[in-house]
Amino acid sequence: MESVIFSVFNGVLYGMLLFMLSSGLTLIFSMMGILNFAHAAFFMLGAYFAYYLTGGLSAVFSTILGGSGGELFGFLIALVVAPAMVGIIGGLIQRYGLRYVHRFGHVAELLFTFGLFLLIEELVQMFFGKVNKNYEIPELLNFAAFTWRGLNYNFYRLFMLLVAVGIFAGLFYMMTRTRVGMIIRAALTHPHTTAQLGHDVPKVFMWVFGAGCALAGVGGVIGGNVLGTEPAMAIQLGPIVFVIIVIGGLGSLNGALIASIFIGILNDLSISLDLKFGWLFAAVGVDIDAVDGIMADLVGLSTAKLAPVLPYLLLVLVLIFRPRGLFGQRDT
Numbered sequence: 001m002e003s004v005i006f007s008v009f010n011g012v013l014y015g016m017l018l019f020m021l022s023s024g025l026t027l028i029f030s031m032m033g034i035l036n037f038a039h040a041a042f043f044m045l046g047a048y049f050a051y052y053l054t055g056g057l058s059a060v061f062s063t064i065l066g067g068s069g070g071e072l073f074g075f076l077i078a079l080v081v082a083p084a085m086v087g088i089i090g091g092l093i094q095r096y097g098l099r100y101v102h103r104f105g106h107v108a109e110l111l112f113t114f115g116l117f118l119l120i121e122e123l124v125q126m127f128f129g130k131v132n133k134n135y136e137i138p139e140l141l142n143f144a145a146f147t148w149r150g151l152n153y154n155f156y157r158l159f160m161l162l163v164a165v166g167i168f169a170g171l172f173y174m175m176t177r178t179r180v181g182m183i184i185r186a187a188l189t190h191p192h193t194t195a196q197l198g199h200d201v202p203k204v205f206m207w208v209f210g211a212g213c214a215l216a217g218v219g220g221v222i223g224g225n226v227l228g229t230e231p232a233m234a235i236q237l238g239p240i241v242f243v244i245i246v247i248g249g250l251g252s253l254n255g256a257l258i259a260s261i262f263i264g265i266l267n268d269l270s271i272s273l274d275l276k277f278g279w280l281f282a283a284v285g286v287d288i289d290a291v292d293g294i295m296a297d298l299v300g301l302s303t304a305k306l307a308p309v310l311p312y313l314l315l316v317l318v319l320i321f322r323p324r325g326l327f328g329q330r331d332t
Contacts, residue, residue, distance in 0.1 A: 002148070004272065006148075006272075007268040008265055010157075010264075012264060013158075013264070014268060015263060015265065016160060016261065017264075018237075018240065018241070018244055018260040019164055019167075019168065019244075019256060019260035019261070020164050020167060021040070021216055021237060023167055023171060023215050023253065023257075024212035024215030025212065025241055026245055026248075027215065028208065030250075032188065033106070034102075034109050034113070035109070035113070036113050037110060038113045038114070040117070040241060041116070041120035041234045041238075042086050042089075042120075043216040043217070043223075043237060044121075045089065045217065046083055046217030046218065046219065047133075047233065048220075049078070050221040053078035053082055056074070058073075058075075079222070082221050083214040083215070084214065086220070087210040087213050089213065090210045090212065090213025091209060091210030093209075094206050097112065098112060099206070121234060132230040137225045141156045142154065145157075157226075160222050167215065172253060184208055187199065239312075243314070246319065247259040248328070250328045251328060252325065254327050258326065266310055267310070273304075274302050274303060274304040275302060275303045
């Protein structure tokens with residue numbers, strides 16, 4: 001029972017990390033109707049920028065403050081500066097690239113962002129190398145927050161949870177309770193009327209796209225030292241982000257949060273419980289001790305082996321029975 005409880009807790013934290021990555025993509029789609037295939041690449045840029053900023057600033061602050069306090073200050077500054085850098089890059093891409101592609105429809109946008117993903121991946125390997133970066137958790141944040149039944153839980157994971165909850169609360173409040181959110185939503189649904197009221201609609205879209213990319217950068221800063229900072233991190237996390245926003249509902253912030261937590265818990269429980277499927281074959285009369293070949297492989301399957309596949313299986317089921325997702329309002 002202790003391992004199950006910790007698996008659920010770990011799943012929630014992993015899910016909140018996924019939400020940090022998917023929240024920016026949800027914002028971009030809900031406000032602009034753009035499925036940004038390059039979103040995971042901005043996550044990767046956030047991790048790389050944070051790695052170099054933390055390293056450089058830590059050396060400076062360590063000289064001034066001494067001890068490990070310099071590393072913490074460097075990381076906290078990187079947590080602000082790196083997403084801002086990613087957001088500026090995203091805004092410039094929308095202003096000087098995606099804005100002109102938008103007139104040719106969604107297919108052109110998908111192809112543009114897919115090509116952008118490949119371009120950013122190649123540029124990262126060109127400038128930062130192909131080897132993993134030693135991006136570590138700051139020492140002052142890397143300690144056991146509490147111990148329960150002999151199991152320690154790291155404070156940094158709780159820090160990740162607080163940041164993710166803060167992102168959700170901030171986005172939800174901005175989009176539903178502020179004038180900025182009203183203008184953004186109006187720019188999507190009634191762009192000509194919004195422009196006649198004196199608002200620069202293209203600039204609104206540029207800021208929204210940049211903000212979505214910056215949120216991906218926050219995920220990179222927070223998650224790069226947990227998941228590992230290397231050139232393949234974008235291709236590893238990119239597909240799961242689209243699984244989340246499709247299951248939760250395209251454009252639904254609440255749906256992205258619930259889907260992220262559910263997939264995180266599903267992944268951790270599948271691995272920790274490691275349930276065997278042999279009993280299913282035994283229940284229908286198959287002698288599991290006598291089977292061989294492919295049948296033996298099927299009998300030997302477990303939830304731990306299927307864990308990487310389960311989110312995509314869930315995606316297929318959602319697309320079959322509820323294409324708009326759990327909380328989505330848009331079918332396309």
